[in-house]
Amino acid sequence: MMNQQQMGGQQLPPDFKLTDAREMLCECGNNTFMDGVRFRKVSRLLTGNSIDSVIPVQVFLCTACGKAFNEMLPDELQETKIIK
Numbered sequence: 601m602m603n604q605q606q607m608g609g610q611q612l613p614p615d616f617k618l619t620d621a622r623e624m625l626c627e628c629g630n631n632t633f634m635d636g637v638r639f640r641k642v643s644r645l646l647t648g649n650s651i652d653s654v655i656p657v658q659v660f661l662c663t664a665c666g667k668a669f670n671e672m673l674p675d676e677l678q679e680t681k682i683i684k
């Protein structure tokens with residue numbers, strides 16, 4: 601199972617082809633996603649700043665069903681995996 605941290609520092613063999621990689625699918629079976637951003641607000645009581653902080657969280661939305669792609673969410677935001 602590939603973990604998300606490997607996305608940035610690509611360690612791929614020189615003869616690698618995309619066809620060697622497993623396609624990641626939405627739970628609806630669609631394979632195309634679009635960018636989205638969620639925002640989390642952090643209370644100033646937590647950070648000690650004078651105002652609340654806003655943290656953008658990148659999400660990928662399925663172009664078919666519109667749901668956020670759970671597998672690409674930060675670990676803390678992932679919904680419980682549904683085992684079929």
Ligand SMILES: [Zn+2]
Nearest residue numbers: 626628662665
């Ligand atoms: Zn979908």
